[in-house]
Amino acid sequence: MTTHRQPAVSLPFGRAASGYGAAVDVQVVVARRVADLCAGCCLVGNAGVLDVGCGTGILTESLAALFPTAAITAIDVAPAMIREARRRLRDLPRITWLEKDVRDLPRTGSVGLVASSSALHWSMPASVALERVMAQLVPGGWLVCGMMVEGTLPELRSTWQQTVPGKPFPVALPAAADVAATARAAGIGELEVIQETETVWHASASAVLRRLHQQGVTGCNLPGPRQLLTRGELQRLSDTYDRQWRAADGRVPATYQVLYLKGKAVGGSAVGTGHGARGTGQGGF
Numbered sequence: 531m532t533t534h535r536q537p538a539v540s541l542p543f544g545r546a547a548s549g550y551g552a553a554v555d556v557q558v559v560v561a562r563r564v565a566d567l568c569a570g571c572c573l574v575g576n577a578g579v580l581d582v583g584c585g586t587g588i589l590t591e592s593l594a595a596l597f598p599t600a601a602i603t604a605i606d607v608a609p610a611m612i613r614e615a616r617r618r619l620r621d622l623p624r625i626t627w628l629e630k631d632v633r634d635l636p637r638t639g640s641v642g643l644v645a646s647s648s649a650l651h652w653s654m655p656a657s658v659a660l661e662r663v664m665a666q667l668v669p670g671g672w673l674v675c676g677m678m679v680e681g682t683l684p685e686l687r688s689t690w691q692q693t694v695p696g697k698p699f700p701v702a703l704p705a706a707a708d709v710a711a712t713a714r715a716a717g718i719g720e721l722e723v724i725q726e727t728e729t730v731w732h733a734s735a736s737a738v739l740r741r742l743h744q745q746g747v748t749g750c751n752l753p754g755p756r757q758l759l760t761r762g763e764l765q766r767l768s769d770t771y772d773r774q775w776r777a778a779d780g781r782v783p784a785t786y787q788v789l790y791l792k793g794k795a796v797g798g799s800a801v802g803t804g805h806g807a808r809g810t811g812q813g814g815f
């Protein structure tokens with residue numbers, strides 16, 4: 531089994547790990563929203579909780595608070611992210627941290643809740659990641675996730691296409707409708723689908739680009755070698771972004787389309803049969 535077969539993603543996220551906490555913006559909003567959606571979930575029996583693509587543990591920390599007696603496992607493909615999460619949350623020994631690609635997880639069928647924030651869109655195709663996530667759940671187990679979908683960073687994409695048309699935009703995100711259809715096909719029932727737009731305002735285009743780099747989001751999830759921009763292309767991109775998108779107050783937007791999914795593995799019912807948030811679920815994964 532190959533554990534780190536996604537270097538295009540794990541390398542930039544790994545490099546970003548130590549500064550990630552200071553650079554996140556939309557990720558905090560998404561993690562909070564996912565945690566709110568998890569708050570209504572009951573864990574079947576003693577099944578544990580799994581955070582997929584945990585990064586430095588922003589969502590993991592909330593999950594530990596929501597499910598104070600559940601066993602919590604957090605996985606990430608980037609070893610440096612796991613190290614940073616472990617360091618940051620060293621006072622929470624109940625969390626098991628694993629360096630793992632979601633697609634390499636064994637099919638345990640033992641988890642009561644799989645949660646994920648701002649991560650699953652990095653694991654393409656989404657169908658493979660979602661199938662493997664589903665294979666973790668006990669019947670009646672919950673999936674709650676928030677991920678970026680097509681339509682994200684339209685300002686950067688359109689500026690890129692105008693200024694460096696010969697180089698492909700380095701991130702391909704799934705379409706919301708495809709992800710929802712994939713989740714249903716993978717066996718998620720009672721599926722709640724919510725799409726929200728989040729806009730983060732920055733002082734300039736170069737601040738947008740710097741922030742994306744600090745977040746590790748410059749990782750290319752397209753197959754094939756990355757085509758880096760030259761210094762001149764980067765300058766043109768930045769100048770055009772500023773010129774076309776600057777608002778009256780001088781700031782420029784970076785807009786995200788965030789898709790939230792909440793549903794249950796069909797084949798059982800978690801409602802009222804197990805231990806809820808703040809209940810007594812343990813172990814399982």
Ligand SMILES: C[S@@+](CC[C@H](N)C(=O)[O-])C[C@H]1O[C@@H](n2cnc3c(N)ncnc32)[C@H](O)[C@@H]1O
Pocket residue numbers: 536539540543544554557558561582583584585586587588589605606607608611630631632633646647648649650652653
């Ligand atoms: C933008 S960060 C989000 C981290 C965290 N969930 C948060 O809300 O701040 C995305 C994370 O997903 C991880 N990731 C990407 N693809 C993955 C995969 N196939 N398996 C496990 N983790 C993955 C990256 O290494 C990175 O730490």
